[in-house]
Amino acid sequence: MQFTPTQKRGATWFLIAAIVLLALWLLGPVLTPFIVAAVLAYALTPVVDKLDDLGHGRMPRVLAVLIVEALFLLTLLSILLLVVPIFAKELPLLREQVPLLADRFNGWLSPLLAQFGIKASLDVASIKAFALKYLNANFEEAFGSVLSSLKLGGSVALAIVGNVVLIPVALFFLLKDWDRIVGLVMELVPPKMRASVDSFTEEADMVLGQYLRGQLLVMGVLAVYFSVALAVFGFDLAVPVGIFTGLAFFIPYLGFGLGMLLALLAGILQFGGLYGVFVVFGVYGAGQLVESFYLTPRLVGERIGLHPLAVIFALLAFGQIFGFLGVLIALPASAVLLVGIRRLKATYMSSKLYQN
Known part of the structure; x- marks a missing residue:
């Protein structure tokens, strides 16, 4: 059976796409920080280019990259810190309110189930014990438990810390050399x-x-x-x-x-x-x-x-x-x-x- 040139090209591109998808699936954990950095670089490159244009070529691209990446990381850190006051304020309230809410819910649920001949109630004492043990405001104890869990799951902690460090580093180099990287990729495309x-x-x-x-x-x-x-x-x-x-x-x-x-x-x-x-x-x-x-x-x-x-x-x-x-x-x-x-x-x- 003879294949036309169009069919051959289609089969070739299909094979390339299949290989890329298989590589992404197999190497997902390894590629994750680089893909995240690439997505961020794609989004931030126009900002770096505009900063270059404002400098009329007098600003080194490295400086423009550092400014843009620093502003992005500060913005991201500010967003993450938005969640901190929520938990800092709500955890002590949660410790006080959970037993009260459990009492209210138990007072509503038990009579309702009794109408259907079902005798059931919440174990309010256990809920109160849970609130006292796990929802306290002792951040030092919580920090100690985090440290102990990091010791137990050292590989997971190392992976998280590694990604936190690797993504900004990869982002810096991708922003600095984005045009050159895109040019190298385009050179692999056949001229036709x-x-x-x-x-x-x-x-x-x-x-x-x-x-x-x-x-x-x-x-x-x-x-x-x-x-x-x-x-x-x-x-x-x-x-x-x-x-x-x-x-x-x-x-x-x-x-x-x-x-x-x-x-x-x-x-x-x-x-x-x-x-x-x-x-x-x-x-x-x-x-x-x-x-x-x-x-x-x-x-x-x-x-x-x-x-x-x-x-x-x-x-x-x-x-x-x-x-x-x-x-x-x-x-x-x-x-x-x-x-x-x-x-x-x-x-x-x-x-x-x-x-x-």
């Missing part, structure tokens, strides 16, 4: 295919740029909305919870869930009743509706052309294959795949196989 590859990369770059800009707008709007809405209803931790929720929307659905859990915890502990629960459900329900039906379709979905079901499938599929790394790169990778699918569809519809 460079025009089509350049066209594909330009379209993919445009889609990814639109995705990143749209996602940043959605995150910013939601951070302001949740902060203001929770503050209006009297939440003490409205600003840190609201900002964390808005920024966590970078990971669709998962970020919303984490933010809502923090808000529920803050509401229950501050108000001690159903008021905080109802407020959180109302605020977050309205926010989810606005985000799903207006913000994301207008600012993100229309730009990259991904249906909500495709977003969910991409998150599940990439997460299943590549773990947390897959969840992180699911939507950007899907946007690039979408460009390829559009081109395949156009080629198929213009072929004789479709027209006949």
Whole structure:
């Protein structure tokens, strides 16, 4: 059986893609910090380039990279520190409120079950013992337990620390040599295919740029909305919870869930009743509706052309294959795949196989 040149090229690219996917699957833990650094470098390279342009060539690129990376790391550290006041304030309250909430719940549940002939009640004493033991405000003891767990899981701790150090180092070199690295990769493309590859990369770059800009707008709007809405209803931790929720929307659905859990915890502990629960459900329900039906379709979905079901499938599929790394790169990778699918569809519809 004779294969046409087009079929041979298609088989070659399919084999290359299969090898790349297999390598990503096998070397996922090793490649994770480098892929994270590459994604960050792609997003931050335009900022470095603009800083270069502002300097009119007088600013060394290394200095521009250091400034941009330092600002990015400071921003990331500030975001992480938003969660600290939540736990620092809520853990002591949690220790006090958990036994009271358990008593209330037990007082409501036992009569309800008794109506159906079921005798059951919560072991409130055990719950109180748990609260006293694990929800205390003794941070020195907690720090000691963390150290002991690090000793037991030394390889895990070493991997975490290694990634924390490796990602900024890899990001620095990628930002500094991004254009040269891209040029070296493009040199591997056969000359006859460079025009089509350049066209594909330009379209993919445009889609990814639109995705990143749209996602940043959605995150910013939601951070302001949740902060203001929770503050209006009297939440003490409205600003840190609201900002964390808005920024966590970078990971669709998962970020919303984490933010809502923090808000529920803050509401229950501050108000001690159903008021905080109802407020959180109302605020977050309205926010989810606005985000799903207006913000994301207008600012993100229309730009990259991904249906909500495709977003969910991409998150599940990439997460299943590549773990947390897959969840992180699911939507950007899907946007690039979408460009390829559009081109395949156009080629198929213009072929004789479709027209006949």
